Amino acid sequence: MDRSEAGYRASREKRPFCGALCTRTKSQATAADRQSLLIPKWSSDVRLDGKTAIVTGANTGIGKETAKDLAARGARVILACRDMAKGEQAARDIMREVSCAKVVARHLDLADTKSICQFAENIYNTEKALHYLINNAGVALCAFATTVDGFETQFGVNHLGHFFLTFLLLDLLKHSAPSRVITLSSIAHIMGRIQFDDLAVENNYHPARAYAQSKLANVLFTRELAKRTEGVTAYSVDPGTVNTEITRHIGWPMAEIIQMFSGLLKTSAEGAYTTIYCVVTPENELTNGGHYKDCAYSKGCRAGRDDGTALKLWAASCHLLGIRWR
Template sequence: MSLFIPTWSSDTRLDGKTAIVTGGNTGIGKETVKDLASRGARVILACRDMAKGEQAACDIVREVKGAKVVTRQLDLADTKSICQFAENIYNTEKALHYLINNAGVAVCPSARTVDGIEMQFGVNHLGHFFLTFLLLDLLKHSAPSRVINLSSAAHFFGKIHFDDLKGEKDYHHFRAYAQSKLANVLFTRELAKRTEGITAYSVDPGFVNTDILRHIWRPLLDIVKNFGFLIKTPAEGAYTTIYCTVTPENQLVTGGYYRSAIRVVQYNCCENGCYGVYKNPLLPKTGCELRVKFHT
C-alpha cells in the first residue's frame, strides 16, 4: 500500500448512468470499472482483446452484486476499429455520461499504429482524441457529462515534436511517452474550453504496479520496487479517476489536472495556449503550438 493515498471516500450512486472505460480489462481500468459498477452504473468495458475483456467482466460481475458490465472491442491503434466502436455505441446506447480514456502504453520499443503513427502518441493521445470526437454528440445529448483523460507526471518533461510525430528521426521511448501525456493534458484543457455541458479532467494516477510497467528499464524498476511505499496498487491508482467521476462539478475545475484525488494543479493560460505550470522554458511555446496545430 502506498503512503500517498489521501483520506477520501464517497457513497455517491450512479444508478441510471452509463460509462465507457477504455482498457478496462486490467489494472487501473479494471478497478475503475469495478468501482463504477458497484455504484450502479452501466459500464462498457472497452479493450482490444475480447477474451481478456470478457474474463475481466466475469470477474467483476462475480465480485460486485448486481454489476452491469458489457464488453466491446476497441483497438486504439486502429482508426477503423475506433470508428466501428463508436458506431456500435450509437446503435446500442441512448446516453453516455462518462467517457474515461484510461487505456495506454508506456515507454515501449519503437512501434507504429495501423495508420503509421508512433505507437505511444497514436494510442495514448490520438486514439482517445478521435474516440472522444466521435462520441461528442452522445456526450452532449447526455449532458451533464464528463471526459476523464489519464495522463502522468511525465507530461512535465514532455514536448510536442510536430516535425517528428511518427518518431522516425530519433525515437526515445520516454520522450515519446512524455509527449503523449503532455498532449493528454493540453487536449483536456481545450476540450473543457470548447464544449458546453461536458466537463473534462486529466488525471495522474501515480506510479502504479500494473502491466504497463513491463517496458520500464529493469534496473530502475527493481530500485523503485524496493521502496514499496512509492508504488500504488491498481485500486489506489484508480482513486483519482473515481474522485473526478463522482465528485460534484462545483467542487472540481473543468480542464484541471488532478493527482492524489484532492490536489489540483492549476494552469495559467493565454489566448495562444496554456503555460506556467511547466518548469522547462520550451514548454510554454509547445502549449501554444499544440493549439495552433490542432485547431487551425
C-alpha cells in the same frame, strides 16, 4: 478545506474504497497497507444509478478498478478493450465481485482508427446515453513502433486514439449532458515537450521522451476540450506511481528495479481514486479543463497550461486524423 474537496472525507483509515476493492492476497494486502501510510484514503457514497460510462483499457490495472468502482455505484459500465478475451474475463470478475453489476466488454483497438470507428458505431447503435468517457488505456516506454495508421505508438494510442474516440462520441456525450470526459495522464507529463516538427519522434527516438510527450498531450487536449464543449466537462488525471502492467515493455535492468520497489507503489485501486473523484465530485467543485492528482486540483507544469500549445496541438491532431473539429 479546498473547494474541490468539500463534502468528501480524507482519512488514513485502512478501509475498503466504497466497497469496490477486491479480495487481495496476503502479500498484496501487506504492500497496500504500507502504501496506505503514505496515501490518504478518500471515499464517497455517491451513487451512479442510471448512468453509463465507458472505460478504455478496463481489462486490467487502474481501468479495471475504475470500472469495478463505477459498477458498485450502480452505473452501467462498458469495458473498452483491445484483447477481448481479457476484457470478457474482467467483466466476469467484476460481476462476481460486485452484486448486480452491469458491465459489458466491447472491442476497441486505439492503435487502429478503423477499430475506433467501429467501436463508436456500436455505441451509437446500442446506447441511448453516455455520461462518462474515461480515457484510461495507455502504453508506456515501448520500443519504436507505429500504429496501423502509421503514428508513433505511444503518441498514437495515448493521445490520438483517445482524441479521435472523444471526437466520435461527443454527440452522444452532449445528448446526455451533463457529462464528463476524464483522460489519464501521468507525472511524466512534466518532462514532456510537444515536438511539432517531429510528432512521431522518429529522429533520435527515445521511449521515455515519446511517453512524456504523449502524456503532456493528454493534459493539453483536456484543457482545449473544456473550452469547446457545452454540457461536457473535461479533466485530466495523474493517478500517481502505480504498480500496473503499463510498463510491461520496460527492459532490464529498469524492470528489475521497479520490481524491487513495487511494494512502495500505489495499488491499482489506489491509482483509480482520482479518476473516481473526478467522476462523482459535483461539477461546481471542480475546475473544467483542470488537472487532478491525489483527489485534488493540481497546477501541473507550465507546459500543461500553455493555451497556445494546446490550440496548436488540437489543430495538428485534427490534421493527422483527417477530421474537422471546431
